Amino acid sequence: MSDFRKVALITGCSAPSGLGATLARELHSRGWEVFATARKSSSMTGLATAGINTLELDVASKGSVEQTVHNVFKATDGRLDLLINNAAKAQNHPLLDFEPDAVEEYFAIHVFGPLRLMQAFAKPLIKTKGTVVNIGTISSHGLPWQGIYASSKAAAQVQSDVLRRETAPLGLKVITVELGMVNTTRSRLLSMLSDIPNPPSILYPNFAEITRANIDATGKNVDQAPKAESVAKDIINAVDSGFSGKMWTGKSSSLFRWMFPVIPISWQDWIYGKIMKTDMIKPVNLK
Numbered sequence: 001m002s003d004f005r006k007v008a009l010i011t012g013c014s015a016p017s018g019l020g021a022t023l024a025r026e027l028h029s030r031g032w033e034v035f036a037t038a039r040k041s042s043s044m045t046g047l048a049t050a051g052i053n054t055l056e057l058d059v060a061s062k063g064s065v066e067q068t069v070h071n072v073f074k075a076t077d078g079r080l081d082l083l084i085n086n087a088a089k090a091q092n093h094p095l096l097d098f099e100p101d102a103v104e105e106y107f108a109i110h111v112f113g114p115l116r117l118m119q120a121f122a123k124p125l126i127k128t129k130g131t132v133v134n135i136g137t138i139s140s141h142g143l144p145w146q147g148i149y150a151s152s153k154a155a156a157q158v159q160s161d162v163l164r165r166e167t168a169p170l171g172l173k174v175i176t177v178e179l180g181m182v183n184t185t186r187s188r189l190l191s192m193l194s195d196i197p198n199p200p201s202i203l204y205p206n207f208a209e210i211t212r213a214n215i216d217a218t219g220k221n222v223d224q225a226p227k228a229e230s231v232a233k234d235i236i237n238a239v240d241s242g243f244s245g246k247m248w249t250g251k252s253s254s255l256f257r258w259m260f261p262v263i264p265i266s267w268q269d270w271i272y273g274k275i276m277k278t279d280m281i282k283p284v285n286l287k
């Protein structure tokens with residue numbers, strides 16, 4: 001490496017307006033050496049044109065993680081100051097209709113991949129007194145219809161908090177982000193329509209109607225959600241300030257920070273019924 005700029009690696013940077021690419025641009029604008037990664041480098045041509053290093057990385061693949069670690073070490077003489085685990089796969093399915101064999105992929109992306117990256121980069125990050133950022137979600141409190149996404153993200157958030165407690169004495173900083181809605185959600189909303197079980201769910205025959213109602217309701221909120229640029233600034237400001245801990249940003253995240261921990265579970269269930277339309281579920285006649 002030709003200079004001593006701080007070095008960052010970010011996963012899941014394929015979407016030009018997604019959070020990963022936006023974090024990459026924010027760090028680049030602050031003078032960091034950035035390695036933006038995605039499954040296909042062709043999805044990051046905009047970042048490459050802006051002078052950001054791009055590497056292919058499928059976080060669900062052990063071999064791909066090992067190759068990326070090798071490539072980054074080679075390019076930076078083993079230096080890393082910041083690792084951001086951002087890659088994710090969204091999901092919209094009743095839990096009882098979810099194919100158990102497909103669960104593994106969510107844990108591979110949200111838990112195993114980040115763990116492999118954190119283990120591989122631990123020594124350089126500790127040497128630089130660097131930071132790991134794990135992008136979590138308010139869905140991890142148990143958002144209906146996102147059970148596998150939410151539970152794997154919850155596992156990732158616990159993993160992140162444990163890492164902070166086990167490595168603070170070694171000088172590593174770890175930030176767990178409980179992220180609320182960001183206006184990048186729009187593309188996710190459209191993918192929800194293609195995720196409706198086919199053939200239709202036996203227990204939830206009106207699931208398509210429920211999904212459309214959710215898309216309508218969420219769509220109205222998307223415009224009020226902060227832009228990825230604003231969320232990226234919040235996160236990188238926290239990194240730059242030397243913060244280590246848990247942070248909340250994005251629309252509605254303060255509700256989950258302050259209100260959810262203190263209200264009864266029955267109220268949480270009622271709120272979810274209203275916001276995720278579980279109150280539209282109709283009894284089924286099972287013969």
Ligand SMILES: NC(=O)c1ccc[n+]([C@@H]2O[C@H](COP(=O)([O-])OP(=O)(O)OC[C@H]3O[C@@H](n4cnc5c(N)ncnc54)[C@H](OP(=O)(O)O)[C@@H]3O)[C@@H](O)[C@H]2O)c1
Pocket residue numbers: 011012013014015017018019020038039040043057058059060061085086087088089090109135136137138139179180181182183184185188250
């Ligand atoms: N948007 C929101 O409202 C919201 C709310 C709460 C939390 N979050 C969290 O914020 C983060 C960014 O969200 P976003 O809205 O920017 O999402 P997004 O546009 O869906 O981005 C997710 C990224 O992860 C990548 N990815 C998926 N599987 C991968 C794999 N196996 N290996 C490497 N990359 C993989 C995707 O790449 P491909 O294009 O190759 O699939 C994509 O670049 C995620 O961790 C998400 O859970 C978002």
